[in-house]
Each structure stands twice: as structure tokens, then as C-alpha cells.
Amino acid sequence: MSEVQSSFQQALIGNRNMEDTNKFLTKFKGCYFGNTQLNLEFLENLDDFEIRDDDVFIITYPKSGTSWFQQLLSLIYFEEHRKGIGNLETVDRVPFFEYNFRKMDFVERPSPRLFATHLPYYLVPRGLKNKKAKIIYIYRNPKDVMCSYFHFSKNVTLQVTSSFEEFMEQFLEGKVLGSLWFDHIKGWYEHKSLFNIQFLMYEEMKKDLKGSLSKVCKFLGKELSEEEMDAIVRQATFQNMKYDPRANYKNIIKTRYGLEAKGHFLRKGTIGDWKNHMTVEQNERFDKIFQRKMKDFPLKFIWDMNEE
Template identity: 90%
Template sequence: MSNTGLEEGAIGFLSVYPRSRTSWFQQLLSLIYFEEHRKGIGNLETVDRVPFFEYNFRKMDFVERPSPRLFATHLPYYLVPRGLKNKKGKIIYIYRNPKDVTCSYFHFSKNVTLQVTSSFEEFMEQFLEGKAKGEESQFRYRLGTLHCHKSLFNIQFLMYEEMKKDLKGSLSKVCKFLGKELSEEEMDSIVRQATFQNMKYDPRANYKNIIKTRYGLEAKGHFLRKGTIGDWKNHMTVEQNERFDKIFQRKMKDFPLKFIWDMNEE
């Protein structure tokens, strides 16, 4: 029998910057921990199995949630629950190259939430200046600060692009960190169900119902759009890319984690 993973009553947190594939990992955690989700005999959506800590769409009583208590969050370092800084619970932080994040964020804000009317060029400038939708920038936001304070947390950093290239290898790494043992058959089932195309058309995982509830019928786009690596090349001009690189190098020059910018990059 598979181990349950996480200590009894412990909390697991998935922490990401917006548009870094939160929904993908919510699906992965749902498939890892809930057999009925994996076998397709439960219709509970991933946002209910791994709810957002700060949004609480369903008005849940988080204290009464049974173990394992799994949450997703976009909260910055200084707002996370105090217990996490004492290593009470485990954190998985998914990070993605910020050029693709910018492109994904632009389309999401323009077509789904309808909060952007500017061009991509204007949006990119807002993002680089830390003004996109009122958020701090990718560079000085959650990733850099959290990594600087990683000794306070029981945390695993995971790159989205590595997951995209080797999902099964990344899944093995996650299960080891969580203390969750799965059979080879269960692993293969999770990998198969967690592909981008399968998720895009899975009503449990694609956020279609949430979009309809929160943003209404005016929303034109899909929560899951492309999920590719290097889509920024279809949006940025040479000049915009050079400006992005200049600011990135200045703000992240001492950052130890690597980024992958292209699908063919090792």
C-alpha cells in the first residue's frame, strides 16, 4: 500500500508567481494524493482539492480540512503562515522563466480577467517596473526573497521547464520530497493525465467553472492557453528582449537558480 506522505495533520503548500503553472501542479498534487481523482471516479475540482489559501473561493473552513491539508498560494514571503517559517509543513515552489510568465500574464489579464487594455509592449514595461496588476515584479518578488530565506522553510524549488521536459522525473522528485510512495502504474497514470492537452479539456482541472463564476461570460480566453516554453519569442521584438535581459541581469545577477528560455536549451 502506498504511504500517505506528509506527517499527520501537516500542511503542504504550493507556492508560485501567477501564470507559472499553478493549475498544473494543483492537478499533479490531486493525482498524487487522491486515488479517486487518479481513477476518474471523483468529480471534485482541483481548486477544491488544493484550494488557494488567500482566495478561498468556496468559503471553506481550512482548520477543519482533513490531512493532508494541501494549499496553493501566490503570497509573498512575508505573508505566508508563521508556522511554515518553523518548517511546520512542506513548500514546493514552482518557478518559470519570466519572459514566458510576462506573455502568459498579458493574455490572461487581457482575455480572461479583462483587466488590461494596453498593448503587450506597455504591459511588459509595467511588469518590468513591478506595476503589472498591482503586483511586485517577478525579479524582486516571491522567488528571490523566498530563496534568500530558504533556510527557514522545508522547501523544494522546481523549475516549470524541467517539469515540461521530464514530467516523470520531476514527479519522482516531488514524491520523494513529500514522502509519498507510488507504484510504477500510478506514476504512469499521473503523467498521462497531467499532460497539458489532457488538462486543458479536463473540467476538474481547467478552471472553466471558476472563470465563469468569477469573470462572467465576457471572458474570452482559456485559463490554460499554450503551456509552451519560449512563447516569448512570438511576442517580443529584438529591442524588447534586449531591454528585458538588461533589467533581468541587473536585478537577478546574484540569483543562484538557473532559468531555461528555450525548449531546445539544456
């Protein structure tokens, strides 16, 4: 392909990506939000949202284990969820903070209130800085995040009409819901001293769910029996969640994205699926960008299931 053809193709991709971005996303204070169920007035007043001392926030970049952790928190905090007595979905027990698609009155919710959010550190309510409410930040290797995000955007939210190669460009430019992955994780980590926060790796949860659960319970100050812990681990496996309507968002997909949405909200949840998507060239390019942007970043990443 000639240089002129290549430039022309890049321009076409850029235009198409921009159309997708404008159609599905809204930029607010430097961060991209999905248009579905977005309440700009709520966002504008976020800083003043009153935080309670026993609030718990799960914070993630999209496709980093949010639904999984919503299920985990539901199982930790609600005995009826653990015993399968209550039919309440996890999204009702641990609602999304900035996408309130159930139109809940958060002020009226009984304590402890549990929330999930993709917000960057600079947009969360200032009450979180009193360090009493707890934050759990779950992070995942960005190659798997990007691959999972591509499938989710293509099959569930129907926001992507492009190829994987084109989506990779959008992802690396931060023109996706949640904006740039690098900024999200670095922002939270670099400002961790402002918050009562624990960082948890998605891949560690995959390798040792019970160990991760113990760590989380200790941080939350929750004492559970061995039997309760085993029940949580059993119900929180990816396969069980995939077919548990309380945990897998199937009903939400129908109401929120329409019947055209296909595929599972939870797809694979594996480590290293990026190897099935990325060419050698794409992988090398990603590695260069990662090394440049994450130089001296102290959190470790696991890229492969066999890696320790």
C-alpha cells in the first residue's frame, strides 16, 4: 500500500471513529461517558454528593471485573443473596453510581451503600477524601481489557462497527467510555493517599479467588465463617455467574440496549485472550506505548495464565 493510500485509509478510520464517538459518548471534564442513562445534572453536582462513612465503592476502568465484583460484594454483604433466597439482581444491590438506570434515590438507600463506578479520581465526591468510606480499585492487564471491550462494544452495546485494528486506535487514544486506560489507573494510584483505597488485581482473583476474598473481607472489616466463604467462592466463579440471571446483566441488556444486542454480558473472563486477537505488530506497538506510559509504575501486571 502506498503512503498516500495509507494516509487516506487512516483519515477514513479517524472520521468513522469520531462519528462513533460523537454518537455514543459525551465528554465531561475531560472524561468520556456513555450517553445511555447519563444524567449530566447529577455529574455536575457529584462533588457535593454526601458520602457516608460506611459507603463502599468498587472503582474500575470498563471491562476490568466490575460485574464480577458487584456479585462478590452482594454475596459478602447480603445473606439472602448468598443463600439464593432473594431474587434481587446485583445491579440493584450494587448500583452503578453515574449510570443510574434503575432511577434509584441514593440518598434514601439504607447503609451500608455499595456502589460501582468507572469515574476517574478527580470526579468522585469530595467526601471520599475523608478516608472513612472504602474504595476497592480493581485493575486488569490492558491488553485483555481492550479485547474484552472490543467484543462488548460490538456485540452488546452495538457502539462499534469497526475492526479490532480500528478499535485499538480508539482505545489507545482514549476515545472510549472511561477515556484513556493509562490515565485512569495512574490517576487513582498516584492519588491513593487521598483515599481509603485497596488495589486488587483481576488476574489474582482469577488465580486465587478465596485468597482475594479474604483480603477484601479484611479491608471491609467483614468477618465470615469458612462455610460462608466457600459459598461465596462457589457462586462467584465466572461460569456460575455467566448463567446466573441475578449476576450476569442479561435482563439489563434487554432493557438498556434493546433486543439487537447479542452475546453474553460476561464473555470469557480469561487471562491472555489478547493473544487470540493481536497481531505480532499490534502487540509490539502496544508494548512500546505501555513501557513509555507506565515506566516506573509500581503495580505488577499478569499477561498470561501461566505467569506468576
